[in-house]
Amino acid sequence: MxxxxxxxxxxxxxxxxxxxxxxxxxxxxxxxxxxxxxxxxxxxxxxxxxxxxxxxxxxxxxxxxxxxxxxxxxxxxxxxxxxxxxxxxxxxxxxxxxxxxxxxxxxxxxxxxxxxxxxxxxxxxxxxxxxxxxxxxxxxxxxxxxxxxxxxxxxxxxxxxxxxxxxxxxxxxxxxxxxxxxxxxxxxxxxxxxxxxxxxxxxxxxxKPSLRAEHSPPSGPIATRHQAHRPLSVAGTAHMATIDGGSNPSWTGFMCLLSAANAGWQLVDVEHAIKTAPGLEHFRTKNTGRGDRRPRTAAEARARLGRQWDKAQQYAALQRPLPAVREPQDLSELDAIVTDVEALLTRFRVSPGRWGRTEASSNQQTILRALAYLTLQTGKRTVAAAIRDLGPMGGLGRTTAADALTALAAAGYIERVSASDDGNAAEWRLASTFSTAPSTVRSQPLNNPRPPQEIPSSIGRSAAELFNTRTHLVALLEEQLTDQRHDLFTRRGLGHLAGKLYALLRQHPSLTIDAAARLLGVTARHTATILSRLRCHKLLVVHRDGWARSKQDLRNQAALQLNVLGTLLARAERYRIEREVWAWWQAELSTMMSAPRSRPRRPHVSSRPLFEASSPGERVWPKYPRSSDQRGDHRSARELVNLGVLSPQNRWQYLGNAA
Structure with a gap:
């Protein structure tokens, strides 16, 4: 009894x-x-x-x-x-x-x-x-x-x-x-x-949390006197100041880490904040299950923080290209978008051979996932997607992303609405051939929709169901993209297909060689090779029903062994420098084409201001470096941007040509 x-x-x-x-x-x-x-x-x-x-x-x-x-x-x-x-x-x-x-x-x-x-x-x-x-x-x-x-x-x-x-x-x-x-x-x-x-x-x-969870309101009252030692977003500041972690300390703790990762914090900054930030209670104490909390051991707290910080950095890198959230206007188009993305994911599942037969096809699938993710997040059919954003979202390079976009457009999966010009990214949209949604003849909404007070009769599902389905699809795409987005799964590492297999093992407790081959759309021999490489680096363990992920995430250690750790960070920094040089050169062209009297007085690149003006306005670019024949010296410009010379905070970084 x-x-x-x-x-x-x-x-x-x-x-x-x-x-x-x-x-x-x-x-x-x-x-x-x-x-x-x-x-x-x-x-x-x-x-x-x-x-x-x-x-x-x-x-x-x-x-x-x-x-x-x-x-x-x-x-x-x-x-x-x-x-x-x-x-x-x-x-x-x-x-x-x-x-x-x-x-x-x-x-x-x-x-x-x-x-x-x-x-x-x-x-x-x-x-x-x-x-x-x-x-x-x-x-x-x-x-x-x-x-x-x-x-x-x-x-x-x-x-x-x-x-x-x-x-x-x-x-x-x-x-x-x-x-x-x-x-x-x-x-x-x-x-x-x-x-x-x-x-x-x-x-x-x-x-319920916002579509971008970091922007959700805190789960409890906040301590108005708490001040973070480094700047955070408004929502991040609120999460950090949530007294005792609010009603859900584990969720609040991760929101704090995600806000910190988006703000450019380092792990040492988070470790410093844990000492005083009320919202990080989850990393100081543990829920006993009896209505109270007890202190964690130092080793347990350190291990949990390390795992959660790695996860927050992956999500922050994926969400960084997303535009700012705007006020909503429409709902019918969102219903069509959600239906099309559901159909796209179904197509991935029922015809894996189309997306796994070649490396290029696998990359195209990743870019399609990234585009679907952007479409769901913005709630707009047409999205601006730069190749330097789409590629890193899936762990790919910009040229690979460009090739994939071209191939997908030729195959009819996406449509290019406008080409890139004047520094603006090209605009793309998922093709509407996946499914036909009811009443999708309205004009393209300009803003990101939210649940309205009344549900239009043309929508087949309720507004709540629609938005919850959208949230579920966003979470699913985030998991797939973040799991395969790692230095280890770059081309110099184990390859992109290994990342997809690793991501699949989140959805499936275990996979046999034949089952994994069917899901990836490749041969059993190729799948066995990938499994062997993952097993060699202790990322997989033998399961009674095939293979499963190891309990401990050893991707960083494996990437270090293969000398690829930091590849994605280095790529992101390289793309940032390329964007900066391009913007500098565009400013130089605008100055060259303007009338002499209307040209602004530009300082030499080696001169440093005593302070940075806080008033809003357009950025004043220094003179672009020139070669001996007065042509633009792009190599020197890249080196200067790489050294941080254009940043007012680095006042004494560049002294080579000051004389």
Whole structure:
């Protein structure tokens, strides 16, 4: 017998007795023992009638009855990955569970919080008075998915087979689901109505992070007296000053790191900020799961910060080319964009051979992903995409990106709306041949759309569903692009295809050689070679079903061994210098073509101002270096920009020609 936790439930229940009272159906699904009597597989293939006798193996209870009405809801927060339980992910799951529990309390929705097993996962249970159809539950599931990354929301969308282990029930590892907060009697006498679900969906929709999570409001009150030692964006400053990390310290901590990475901070700056910044509480203390926090050890804090900082830098590099967020105007075009991107990703999945048969095809797929990501982020069909932005987003060079764009346009996957001119990037749009969205004849919106107060009747899905689907697609593309964007997966390293295979192993717990070959669209022999190289650098481990990622991310160490560490940073700096030299030369051409009387007085490049003017206005460029025949000396200009001579902060950097 398993009893309720003292002080939590007013009545003692056994696991099976509670299931018999709660179950919407007269049957549950149970695990099947293997030939050795073990229950190692996390599946419930057998049907067991709900009667007096308790099953001998763990069971799962359906959330909806035979008519499709949900009678109970279960929010499943888990911190597992393909290797099993991950302590870092589990802590995020506990934080997210606490956030949802407090939200339910604020709405006076009775619920029960359980630790689902000995590994630490969380279940939040609530019972529905009179049941609720799928259309009433779907908005809650959609909004919850947008708020909580560790939530398994699939069972909330499946009225046929959606099921979960009920409170107090046994787990296959020998532990039990134990009640942490709430009264089990509230699950026997339901009180949550459809109106309560609508209110919950509205609150979660209002609180969900922005499409660019860094711009989201803080998750709690902020300390007005806290001042970061280096400049941050307005949103980043708010996250850093969030008292005790707010309602979700793990999320707030990563938002602080992402803001710092976007602001050009170094790891040493973050380590200094951890000493005093309220928003970085996640890296000082740990959620115990009992409503309090305890200090981390120095080694644990250092290791967690290192992993999260690497992740924040990857996301910052991917998001750097994105334009500023603008006020929205339209929604119908966004529906067409989301539909087209869904169709594009489906095409990638069902015809991998088209994108894997050559290195050029693989690069084209990456550029298409980057364009789809820009399109979703901006909410505009036509996007300005420079080759020096698109290439680095996927870990490719500018010439590779240019070749891929040309090939994709010739194949009809994208269309060039305007060519690059006067320093402006060329404008591209995804072709509309992937699908046909309803009512897409309106003019191109100029701004980035947001959910309107009323939903146009021409849109096939609700506004909330549309924006949550968009958020999910953006997150999916971000994961794919950041996983393959690493120095190790450049051409001098293990190659771009190795990065794609490494990214695939985030979505799949394990892959055999044949399965990986089908997903990549290459031969099994080529796939085996890639797997061997990844295994050689300890990035993969042998799995019972093929190959899986190693638990520790050793990409930096492998890149150091191959002498490619820093390749992407060096490439980004080279492109920055090229842009600076180009802008300087364009300013020189404008001066040369203007009337002599209207030309500004330009200092020599070696002269340094005593201070930098803070008033806004156009930049005053120094004289462009000239060769002995008075032609523009582009090589000298590049060297000067590389030395930082054009930056007013480096006043005494350049002294060579000062005499």
């Amino acid at each position: 398993v009893s309720g936790v003292s002080g939590v439930s007013t009545e003692v229940w056994t696991a099976w007795a509670l299931t018999r009272r709660m179950s919407p159906r007269d049957q549950v699904r149970v695990m099947k023992r293997d030939a050795y009597g073990r229950v190692d597989e996390n599946s419930y293939p057998l049907i067991y009638r709900v009667g007096p006798a308790e099953p001998t193996t763990p069971w799962a209870m359906n959330l909806a009855d035979e008519t499709g009405l949900f009678r109970v809801l279960c929010f499943d927060f888990d911190g597992k990955d393909k290797h099993g339980v991950d302590a870092e992910l589990m802590e995020e799951a506990v934080d997210e569970c606490d956030v949802l529990s407090r939200t339910l309390d604020s709405l006076s929705i009775e619920h029960v919080v359980c630790q689902s097993s000995g590994t630490g996962g969380r279940h939040i249970w609530l019972a529905l008075h009179g049941g609720a159809p799928k259309l009433a539950v779907a908005p809650v599931a959609s909004a919850a998915r947008a708020n909580f990354r560790r939530l398994d929301h699939g069972m909330l969308l499946n009225a046929v087979t959606g099921a979960a282990r009920p409170p107090l029930s046994p787990h296959r590892d020998g532990s039990y689901s134990t009640v942490l907060r709430g009264n089990l009697n509230t699950l026997i006498t339901p009180s949550t109505t459809i109106a309560d679900l609508a209110a919950l969906a509205a609150v979660l929709e209002a609180r």
